[in-house]
Structure formats: structure tokens, C-alpha cells
Amino acid sequence: MKTDELIDLLARGPVAADPRAAGRTWGMAAALGAVCATVLVLLALGLRPDLAQAAHAPMFWGKAGFVAALALLALPLGRRLGRPGARAGLLAWAPALPVLALWALAFAALGSAAPQERAALVLGTTWAVCPVAIVVLSLPGFVLAMRAMARMAPTRLRAAGAVAGLLSGAIGATAYSLHCPEMAAPFLAVWYVGGVLAVAALGALLGPRVLRW
Numbered sequence: 001m002k003t004d005e006l007i008d009l010l011a012r013g014p015v016a017a018d019p020r021a022a023g024r025t026w027g028m029a030a031a032l033g034a035v036c037a038t039v040l041v042l043l044a045l046g047l048r049p050d051l052a053q054a055a056h057a058p059m060f061w062g063k064a065g066f067v068a069a070l071a072l073l074a075l076p077l078g079r080r081l082g083r084p085g086a087r088a089g090l091l092a093w094a095p096a097l098p099v100l101a102l103w104a105l106a107f108a109a110l111g112s113a114a115p116q117e118r119a120a121l122v123l124g125t126t127w128a129v130c131p132v133a134i135v136v137l138s139l140p141g142f143v144l145a146m147r148a149m150a151r152m153a154p155t156r157l158r159a160a161g162a163v164a165g166l167l168s169g170a171i172g173a174t175a176y177s178l179h180c181p182e183m184a185a186p187f188l189a190v191w192y193v194g195g196v197l198a199v200a201a202l203g204a205l206l207g208p209r210v211l212r213w
Contacts (some may be wrong), residue, residue: 023079029148030075033141033168037175040137045179059183067177067192069098070170074163078145081160082152088159092104095166099193106189121186130180130187134195134203138165138172142199161207162200169199 041047047196073094080086080179110118124130145164154160182188 010130025148029144033144033171036140037137037172041175044053064177067170067173074167078163082154084155087135102189106185109185121184124182126185130191134173138199141168141171157207157211158204161203165200165203
């Protein structure tokens with residue numbers, strides 16, 4: 001840059017930053033993470049073969065709605081924590097609401113089932129694969145969410161990293177629901193929640209290192 005150009009730039013004074021730019025970056029990271037997770041499901045796992053029939057079951061939509069709700073609630077929480085010095089406030093408790101609702105449904109299902117049926121309701125047939133698949137499908141979105149969070153300059157780094165992990169984990173679980181045959185509430189309450197929380201824990205672990213500025 002030439003001296004005259006520098007003088008002209010300084011003479012213009014400070015340029016106001018767009019306060020909505022950080023939120024758009026955060027939302028774009030979520031959208032791109034959802035695209036990546038869905039593409040991975042289609043290429044690596046495939047849609048469940050009975051998807052058309054399963055779509056008539058209320059619990060199919062309940063499963064997808066649960067993890068989608070987690071992602072939607074993580075969006076405003078992440079925007080809040082991305083502001084320097086901001087506290088989460090009551091928003092911090094919002095993601096707990098769908099989890100508590102699912103756990104209540106799971107306990108009701110276990111309570112009404114015969115004792116010999118309860119293990120099958122919790123384990124299903126894919127318990128060993130489900131949380132691992134959710135974590136793997138969440139990784140592209142996790143990288144995008146952490147980069148977006150770093151651009152928002154948070155100061156509560158561990159909490160901000162946890163929310164980035166929560167967002168990407170919930171997105172990965174939503175994409176995985178298109179492949180997963182499980183629809184029992186006890187299964188979802190253990191393995192879906194566990195997979196999402198694993199990504200949130202990864203974000204909390206890496207937040208102080210990755211988000212420092």
C-alpha cells in the first residue's frame with residue numbers, strides 16, 4: 001500500500017462492523033455442517049431401506065425432531081457465547097429441555113415394558129455403532145463450527161467450544177437418523193444423547209486451545 005493510500009484510509013475514520021456478520025457465519029457453519037453430514041450418510045451408510053414406511057411412524061419424526069431441536073437451540077446459545085464477555089444466562093438451560101423430555105419418555109417406555117424386554121429397548125441392535133457414527137458424521141460440522149466460533153471472539157472458551165460441539169453433534173445425529181433403524185425412546189435417550197454429548201465434550205476440551213485469541 002502506498003503512503004497516499006494509507007493516509008486516505010486513515011482519514012476515513014473507523015468503519016462500523018456489521019453486528020450480524022458473526023451470526024451469519026455461525027449459521028452458515030451449521031448449514032454447511034448439515035450438508036456435509038447428509039452427504040456422508042448418503043455416500044457411506046445409505047438411507048434406511050424402509051424409509052418411506054418408517055416415515056409414517058410418529059417416533060421417526062420424534063427422533064429427528066429431538067436432535068433437530070438440540071441443533072436449533074444451540075444456534076442462539078452459540079451466538080450469545082460468541083460475544084466477548086457475554087453470559088449464556090437462561091439460554092444455557094434450553095438444550096436440556098428436549099433431553100429431559102426424551103428421558104421422561106424413555107422412563108415411561110421402560111416402566112411399561114416387561115422386565116425381559118427392557119435391555120432390548122435400551123440396546124436395540126446398533127448400540128455399538130450409533131454413538132461412533134454420530135461422532136464421525138459430526139466432525140466436518142465440528143471443524144466449521146469451531147472456526148466460526150473463533151471468528152466471533154468468545155471469552156468463555158470452554159463453554160463456547162462445548163456449544164460448538166453440541167451444535168455439530170446434534171446436526172450429525174439428525175443426519176444419522178436417516179440411516180438408523182432404531183426408534184425406541186430408551187435407545188435414543190442413551191446412545192443418541194451419548195453421541196451428541198461426546199462431541200460437546202470434545203468441544204469443551206479443545207475450546208481453550210482452539211478458540212483463544
